[in-house]
Amino acid sequence: MNAFKYGCSVDGENFCARPDLSKSLSTYVESGQNLVIQGERRIGKTSLVKETVSSMRGWSMLYADFMGVKSVTDVCNRIADALARFDSSDSFLRRIFAALVHLRPVATVDAMTGLPTISVDARASAAPSSVNTVMNAVEAHVKGRKACVVFDEFQDILDVKDGEQMLALMRGRIQFMPHTSFVFLGSARNAMMDIFMSPKSPFYKSAAVFDVGTIPDDDFFEFAKARFATGRRRLPRALFGRILDFVDRTSGDVQEMCDAIWQISEPGDRLDDGHFERGLGFVFDREGGVFALFLKPITDIQLRVLRALAVQGGEHPLSGAFLEEARLTNTATVRRSLTSLERTGLVYPGPSGWRFASPFFREWMRRRK
Numbered sequence: 001m002n003a004f005k006y007g008c009s010v011d012g013e014n015f016c017a018r019p020d021l022s023k024s025l026s027t028y029v030e031s032g033q034n035l036v037i038q039g040e041r042r043i044g045k046t047s048l049v050k051e052t053v054s055s056m057r058g059w060s061m062l063y064a065d066f067m068g069v070k071s072v073t074d075v076c077n078r079i080a081d082a083l084a085r086f087d088s089s090d091s092f093l094r095r096i097f098a099a100l101v102h103l104r105p106v107a108t109v110d111a112m113t114g115l116p117t118i119s120v121d122a123r124a125s126a127a128p129s130s131v132n133t134v135m136n137a138v139e140a141h142v143k144g145r146k147a148c149v150v151f152d153e154f155q156d157i158l159d160v161k162d163g164e165q166m167l168a169l170m171r172g173r174i175q176f177m178p179h180t181s182f183v184f185l186g187s188a189r190n191a192m193m194d195i196f197m198s199p200k201s202p203f204y205k206s207a208a209v210f211d212v213g214t215i216p217d218d219d220f221f222e223f224a225k226a227r228f229a230t231g232r233r234r235l236p237r238a239l240f241g242r243i244l245d246f247v248d249r250t251s252g253d254v255q256e257m258c259d260a261i262w263q264i265s266e267p268g269d270r271l272d273d274g275h276f277e278r279g280l281g282f283v284f285d286r287e288g289g290v291f292a293l294f295l296k297p298i299t300d301i302q303l304r305v306l307r308a309l310a311v312q313g314g315e316h317p318l319s320g321a322f323l324e325e326a327r328l329t330n331t332a333t334v335r336r337s338l339t340s341l342e343r344t345g346l347v348y349p350g351p352s353g354w355r356f357a358s359p360f361f362r363e364w365m366r367r368r369k
Contacts, residue, residue: 003227003262006255009046011054016044016215016223016251022052025210029053029148029181034174036196037185039212040350041357042252045185048212049150059146062086062138067153069160072128079134083141084118095141128162128169135173142180154184155191164202167195171202182207214249217241224258232267239271247359256283256360283360291364294346304328305337309347310365314354 005014025048028035037045053061064082069075106118138149157163174182184207186192195203215223221240228235243261247253260279261271269275284291295303308326309317316322317338318331328334338354341347346361347354356362 001231002259003230004255004259006252006259009050010044010255011047011051013227015047015051016220018044018048018215018219021048021212022055025049025052026056028208028210029056029059029183032179032181034182034207035184035210036192036207037183037210037212038189038192040214040250041187041348042250043212043214044251045212046152047251049183049185053148053150056146059148060086061148061150062142063150063152065152066156069156071160072130072162072166075157075160075166076130076134079138080118083134083137086141086147128165131166131169132173135170139173139177139180142177148181148183150183150185152185153187155186155188155195158191158195168202171206174206215251217244217249220244220249220251220254224254227258228262228271231262233262233265234270236271239273239276242273242276246363248355250359253359280360280363284364287360288364291361294344294361298341298344299337301326301328301333302337302341305334306341306346307365307368309338309354309356310362314347314350315352317354 025035029052037049039045050061050063053059062082063085064078066075066078069078142149157166160166184192184196195201196205196207196209198204221235221237224240224243225235243254243257247257257279260282261275264278264282265271265275295306298306304326305317305328308322312319312322312325317334323329323331323334326334338347338349342349345357347356349355356365
């Protein structure tokens, strides 16, 4: 049995309850308020939304994930598939097919779940206006229902040619669904704020901002302690504090570190710092090859900046101590390197300075000779 799950949204016993946030979120959804969910990466935004809506009696959720969309057809496919998963009854699927007929919908069965899926025939060459068709289908099929529409990684639409036009068309349809709450999530904070806070955007001030912060330490400790106890492992509060500090209290990374400790420990163990170190070794053994590949495309100067970031932290990357660690003399070089490294996805600017996307990669870099 694996007591901890990470790298995906979690629910049920794998979800650390956030009753206050869930109560506020459900109140917004029930009132039909559109929301943009704001929070750090891997903080548990998607899990919170899914778990909250699934616990609302009589409510259903239409969930579409736009991660990695590259074309209008991709966007239409994600929404069409979300419709199929929203209600898989024969009558509902026939209505979806009728609504999307000019996009040549294709039905298949997911080999993993056995559930029907719907996609747009690639030969249909979906145009930006095709978004109107799938959004009309969404409107028709949530009308009269207690339904919440969730669009995850929403900012990735901006990576599509004609993405701005698609956003305008989506906004045009959403404004005529005042009784349906649309919840928008994204992992790129700046891009999401451009969509919802820029006066030039069609979504300008169209959704309330809902902040998701870290799980309170005591609540998270009780959750983790109970999960470890299912395997007869005892988690001291001090060790969990070390885990929290190491991963900057990021929920998904806490789960990954706890999983690593679980993997290297035995029933009956009282967990300690030795388990922490062996857990880190477990992660390095599993992911070290990938970490090494991260370094291949970057320059020597970028590598020095990356290691300085691991050693010094990212609060003051233009300080003398940082420059000395990176063996550089020019702050402009550091700025350019950080911008380039951000494009690789290895680091990103957070509220308190530059951060590694993975604390495990950060520690691997810090210990690398």
